[in-house]
Structures are given as structure tokens and as C-alpha cells.
Amino acid sequence: MKRYSKSQISAMSRMFSATVLKEMAKKGRSGLFRRLLEESPILDHVNTSSTVRNALDSAFKILMIPGNRSEYIYKSAIVQKILTGRHSLRTASMITEFRTGSCKADIIILNSTATVYEIKSERDSLSRLLHQIENYRKVFTKINIITNEEHMKEVLNTVPDNIGLLRLSNRYQITSVRTSKESLDAINSGAIFDSLRNDEQIAILQKMGIETPTLPNTKRHHELRRIFTTLDPYMAHKEMVRTLKQTRSLANQTNFIDHLPVSLQSAALSVTLRQSDQTRLIAAVNTPLHMAMTWR
Numbered sequence: 001m002k003r004y005s006k007s008q009i010s011a012m013s014r015m016f017s018a019t020v021l022k023e024m025a026k027k028g029r030s031g032l033f034r035r036l037l038e039e040s041p042i043l044d045h046v047n048t049s050s051t052v053r054n055a056l057d058s059a060f061k062i063l064m065i066p067g068n069r070s071e072y073i074y075k076s077a078i079v080q081k082i083l084t085g086r087h088s089l090r091t092a093s094m095i096t097e098f099r100t101g102s103c104k105a106d107i108i109i110l111n112s113t114a115t116v117y118e119i120k121s122e123r124d125s126l127s128r129l130l131h132q133i134e135n136y137r138k139v140f141t142k143i144n145i146i147t148n149e150e151h152m153k154e155v156l157n158t159v160p161d162n163i164g165l166l167r168l169s170n171r172y173q174i175t176s177v178r179t180s181k182e183s184l185d186a187i188n189s190g191a192i193f194d195s196l197r198n199d200e201q202i203a204i205l206q207k208m209g210i211e212t213p214t215l216p217n218t219k220r221h222h223e224l225r226r227i228f229t230t231l232d233p234y235m236a237h238k239e240m241v242r243t244l245k246q247t248r249s250l251a252n253q254t255n256f257i258d259h260l261p262v263s264l265q266s267a268a269l270s271v272t273l274r275q276s277d278q279t280r281l282i283a284a285v286n287t288p289l290h291m292a293m294t295w296r
Helices: 006-014 018-027 031-039 052-063 071-083 129-136 149-158 189-195 198-207 217-228 233-247 251-258 262-269 275-285
Strands: 093-100 103-110 114-120 142-147 164-168 174-178
Touching: 006 031, 006 052, 018 031, 018 262, 018 275, 052 071, 052 262, 052 275, 071 093, 071 103, 071 114, 071 142, 071 164, 071 174, 071 262, 093 189, 093 233, 103 129, 103 233, 114 129, 114 233, 129 142, 129 149, 142 149, 149 164, 149 174, 189 217, 189 233, 198 217, 198 233, 251 262
Parallel strands: 114 142, 142 164
Antiparallel strands: 093 103, 103 114, 164 174
């Protein structure tokens, strides 16, 4: 099996970054993508008739190899195997990098409840895992850790029994090692409030029939939080799920995502793009590679 340098792996991983994606969406081209392509081994794997789409798929295929896998490969597996594999964008939604206390949850999938997926790839340390779980339990009722064979034994010996464990196999399949158990014991209304946007905080209070105070902005946030902390944690969580499914809905993304290579779909679902941006991104992805090599 061919081995690639750290710099080559890094270049291929960065092809799927929000920076590259947004640049393509805004300009219809990306000078950064062209530079990363030159730093990667991809030009040795494609031919003269290839497109940017082919280059991305080729990079993704290399990154899928155990030992090369970055966090993005795990996120893509969750999108492909769980979000769109078991659910659909019309019935479920996804949030990435969702702030929870002093941590950011890698992926949240919203369906009938909200489930956290914390990724521990080959390159990740497990030193913060218990601290992350402690933060997530205050906001979410179900938590899954997705990792690889090398980390699995240590994770099994580290996390509480109610935390679900998933393994990303060498063949890029997700298998369940232990099913997550729903728990409301640690749910904290104040922690939920701190994780939400202001419009979502207000929407939840209004849905619960609570009038929001008319105060200067300097005092309003403090008062809203005080009110929120008086809510029953179960009801606060229930309304949070309902509200986030509306405010972070991906239902209108289905047609757009279908026009992108599978390798790029997780990245595209993690950013907000206008209709015109989506059109430019699709066009950029279908650009012949010899033309993309002129991007500046």
C-alpha cells in the first residue's frame, strides 16, 4: 500500500475545508484548492479528462485508508451512513461544531431527539473525552462516541455505560459496539440556553407561553437566562429539539446536495450558502481539472 507524507495527507484533508468550499461558492473557483492540489499526490491519480469532482473523490478515497483518516472522514461516514442512510434531510437535521459548555460537539443529529456524535479519529487524543461527555450530558439525552479499532478498548474502559460506542471499520462501515441509552439525569436548562442562538432562546420561551421581557440589550440576556433556568429540564430539552429542527433544517438542501460528489456533501451541509452560491459551487466542482489548475 502506497504511503503518503503528513503534508500530502494534510493537503488532501484541507481540500474539504470550509475555506475552500466557501471560496468556490463565492467566486466559482478557488486558488487555495489549486495550491492544495499541487501539494497533494492527486495529479498522479487522475487523467486529462478529469474534473474537480474526480480530484475530490480521489483525495477522499486516499483519506479513507486507515492511518490516513481525518475527522472529516468520520463526519462523512455519519452523514452517509446515518443522516442520509437511516434518515433523510426532510425528516432529520444535522448541526456541526455545536457549542456545549466549554466544548464543541462534532455532530448533532436531530430527529425525534438530539443525539451527539463525538469523533475520536486515529489522530485524536482521548484526554478530554470525559470532560466533553460531562458537558454534552447537560444538553443532550443521547451521546455516541465514534472511533476506530485502536482507540476502542480505551474508550470502552473510560466512558460510562450509557454512552453509545460506534466503530468505523477499515472498510468504512459503522458498526455499533454499544447502544446509547437516553438519559435526562444531567440535563440543565441553563446549559441549554447557553448553547442556543438568541432567536432560538426566545422561540422556546414563546412556545412555552412565556413572555420575553422588554429590556435594554445589556440587561435582556441576563434576564432571559434567569427565566430559562426556571424551566423544567425535560420540557426545555423537548422544545430545544423541536426548535432546532426548524431553525437548522436541511430540508431545502436535498436537491443541492444531490448535485455534489458524495465526498463533498458533509462539508456542504456544514455551511450556509445562498442559492447563487450553491450554483457557483456546483459549477466549480464540475470544472475540468486543466482549467482548475489556472485558478488564482
